[in-house]
Amino acid sequence: MARRRQSVTIKHVAADAGVSLQTVSRVINNEPNVRPAMKERVQASIDKLGYVPSIAAQRMSGSRSYLILAINDRDLTIADWRAREGRDWVDQMLLGGMLTCAEHGYRMMIELVDTHNDHVERELGAALAALQPDGVILTPPHSENPLITGLLAERGIPFARIGSKQEGPGVPMTMGDTHNARLATDHLIELGHERIGFIAGPQEFSLADWRIEGWRQTMADAGFVTDGLCERGDFGFESGMAAANKLLHAAEPPTAIIASSDQMALATLEVARTRGLDVPRDLSLVSFDNSPIVRFTQPALTAVDQPISATISRAVELLIAARKKALPTEPVSVVGELVVRGSTARPETRG
Amino acid sequence: MARRRQSVTIKHVAADAGVSLQTVSRVINNEPNVRPAMKERVQASIDKLGYVPSIAAQRMSGSRSYLILAINDRDLTIADWRAREGRDWVDQMLLGGMLTCAEHGYRMMIELVDTHNDHVERELGAALAALQPDGVILTPPHSENPLITGLLAERGIPFARIGSKQEGPGVPMTMGDTHNARLATDHLIELGHERIGFIAGPQEFSLADWRIEGWRQTMADAGFVTDGLCERGDFGFESGMAAANKLLHAAEPPTAIIASSDQMALATLEVARTRGLDVPRDLSLVSFDNSPIVRFTQPALTAVDQPISATISRAVELLIAARKKALPTEPVSVVGELVVRGSTARPETRG
DNA sequence: CTGAAAGCGCTAACAT
DNA sequence: ATGTTAGCGCTTTCAG
Numbered sequence A, B: 001m002a003r004r005r006q007s008v009t010i011k012h013v014a015a016d017a018g019v020s021l022q023t024v025s026r027v028i029n030n031e032p033n034v035r036p037a038m039k040e041r042v043q044a045s046i047d048k049l050g051y052v053p054s055i056a057a058q059r060m061s062g063s064r065s066y067l068i069l070a071i072n073d074r075d076l077t078i079a080d081w082r083a084r085e086g087r088d089w090v091d092q093m094l095l096g097g098m099l100t101c102a103e104h105g106y107r108m109m110i111e112l113v114d115t116h117n118d119h120v121e122r123e124l125g126a127a128l129a130a131l132q133p134d135g136v137i138l139t140p141p142h143s144e145n146p147l148i149t150g151l152l153a154e155r156g157i158p159f160a161r162i163g164s165k166q167e168g169p170g171v172p173m174t175m176g177d178t179h180n181a182r183l184a185t186d187h188l189i190e191l192g193h194e195r196i197g198f199i200a201g202p203q204e205f206s207l208a209d210w211r212i213e214g215w216r217q218t219m220a221d222a223g224f225v226t227d228g229l230c231e232r233g234d235f236g237f238e239s240g241m242a243a244a245n246k247l248l249h250a251a252e253p254p255t256a257i258i259a260s261s262d263q264m265a266l267a268t269l270e271v272a273r274t275r276g277l278d279v280p281r282d283l284s285l286v287s288f289d290n291s292p293i294v295r296f297t298q299p300a301l302t303a304v305d306q307p308i309s310a311t312i313s314r315a316v317e318l319l320i321a322a323r324k325k326a327l328p329t330e331p332v333s334v335v336g337e338l339v340v341r342g343s344t345a346r347p348e349t350r351g
Numbered sequence C: 001c002t003g004a005a006a007g008c009g010c011t012a013a014c015a016t
Numbered sequence D: 001a002t003g004t005t006a007g008c009g010c011t012t013t014c015a016g
Helices: A010-017 A021-028 A036-049 A055-060 A074-083 A089-103 A120-131 A146-155 A177-191 A206-222 A237-249 A262-274 A308-321 B010-017 B021-028 B036-049 B055-060 B074-083 B089-103 B120-131 B146-154 B177-191 B206-222 B237-249 B262-274 B308-321
Strands: A067-073 A107-113 A135-138 A159-162 A171-174 A196-200 A230-232 A256-259 A284-287 A302-305 A337-339 B067-073 B107-113 B135-138 B159-162 B171-174 B196-200 B230-232 B256-259 B284-287 B302-305 B337-339
Touching: A010 A021, A010 A036, A021 A036, A055 B055, A067 A074, A067 A089, A067 A120, A067 A308, A074 A089, A074 A107, A074 B089, A089 A107, A089 A308, A089 B074, A089 B089, A089 B107, A107 A120, A107 B089, A107 B107, A120 A146, A135 A146, A135 A308, A146 A159, A159 A308, A171 A308, A177 A196, A177 A206, A177 A256, A177 A284, A177 A302, A177 A337, A196 A206, A196 A237, A206 A230, A230 A237, A237 A256, A237 A262, A256 A262, A262 A284, B010 B021, B010 B036, B021 B036, B067 B074, B067 B089, B067 B120, B067 B308, B074 B089, B074 B107, B089 B107, B089 B308, B107 B120, B120 B146, B135 B146, B135 B308, B146 B159, B159 B308, B171 B308, B177 B196, B177 B206, B177 B256, B177 B284, B177 B302, B177 B337, B196 B206, B196 B237, B206 B230, B230 B237, B237 B256, B237 B262, B256 B262, B262 B284
Parallel strands: A067 A107, A067 A135, A135 A159, A159 A171, A196 A230, A196 A256, A256 A284, A284 A302, B067 B107, B067 B135, B135 B159, B159 B171, B196 B230, B196 B256, B256 B284, B284 B302
Antiparallel strands: A302 A337, B302 B337
């Protein structure tokens, strides 16, 4: 292969405009101390020659890489891709991330990192060294991994922790889990439900507990009990079956269930069917992922829409701004909303 | 922000191993002319210090960027992401692309480019100048855009054209459209269908015609007519409705229909329902996208599975190899397979 | 087989 | 407000 060089460089522009490299550089980076006339002249040359700065060179000289790196869990991501069940959180991340990056001349890359790996540090360290991103977005369950957050802090790379409220380096961000659980619970209460069960996620995910909190508070505010109405799953289908069975097997079973993931909601739907319960007549059901799949079930599920795209978009903005303005230390929350579909209804008035 | 420098550079390694920068460079790049003992010593230092080469620096000095760029249509991609209907071709691209890239120490990035834009060249040119990818993957409808292929050829960047068989620069690649259409048609013929309708994609996509060809040939081989049994759509739902209505409105309507996209298949399902036709009893239906959505319809659709992941994976391999070995000039085909579900059955024997 | 020197395109720091 | 200088980390010449 012929060695590929930049076709038109800052030198060409400088020569064409009859100015120094520095001046061109200043114009590119929108720096002050350039007279409008000068700026215009340089810009004209840039346009004329179709000059675009080489990111590699910019990065080399100690400037930005114009790159935001989103770190996802390797196994979970690949499993979702292979399963082809329509879970679209990567797409939603790209939607929010790429578009917002593009607005600022940045680009977003996805990196898959293995959680269950002893050498998370090595893996991530290698990615950081090779790519030198200007910012990193951490998604659960990486957001609260001290090995990861420590490494990022040490290297002075701004980062966002989605699904984490802990103090420490990086912006903590949430998708409004407590609020969202409230929305779901309120919706059911308004329909007349009093015994509302909750299938939570695993403890490794802080957000699992925030959701429980939102539900429990709302129930308490309304004067309803929650004892024995909460079961934990691992977000997966099997665990959802177990949890749903437990809840529905109780002496006084709930008339409605909120499940913390689409898979657990589907499992609950399945369990209900097995038990001869009609949804929503005998059991109302709310899912906590508004993934495409929940619109194709019978009935389509009422679901909390986690604002993935908006959150990543916000994260990108904060990270890019971090160059000039320190990151917020207080948690930044982008709340979701409830999408009402056919799986929720008034409880059947028995007797 | 503090100016971030590479923490451990090739210099450190050289110093630690007591050799020149050159030797380290040779080891990194697996070049010949390094004595095994030497190589081992250097490698030990690399491991000890946790050294990872800076891609920016490598690119700067005229070497590789270790980057493969996948170009997707901006509008189509964003529309799919926003619609949240579970179309997962971006995910499948990432699955095949990222994993294969990772195997070779490369990374994949997605770039959205606007087709309907007069300045495709500028847009793409800017991306190429900024990123300097070692290879580019073109997806339809970009694969046969001469503005794009010309630019890539001019810059000497190896590229793959998915969904193109035309001669010219870059590897032409197909997902076996003709073959796949054959599979679908054969399946229906084996079930006993003789009048098999086909809803094709728009002419801008060459693959639309390859699929027609596969269907027509197979029909001809079996001695069945195809006249009046082919309608074109634009891959979207509305166009699918129109096409299905036309086919089913005919004097002698087909007993089976192959639709060239999931949306057009769903539309056909809808039209059949409206007309009181039961699928698969009165009408067999095959979709040409095995996207998640087609598993959740009633009935679940028999569908051709386009090997997106495998094709992108293959493309990446070819592009990476292009550094040493010229790209194939003959079309490279990765064929799909048929996934049989509930929407196909023996035709009802009337009378 | 190994090393020394030159330069990739750009920007920070320091002049002017 | 603009220009000059000195690298950034690496690979490519070209010498030994």
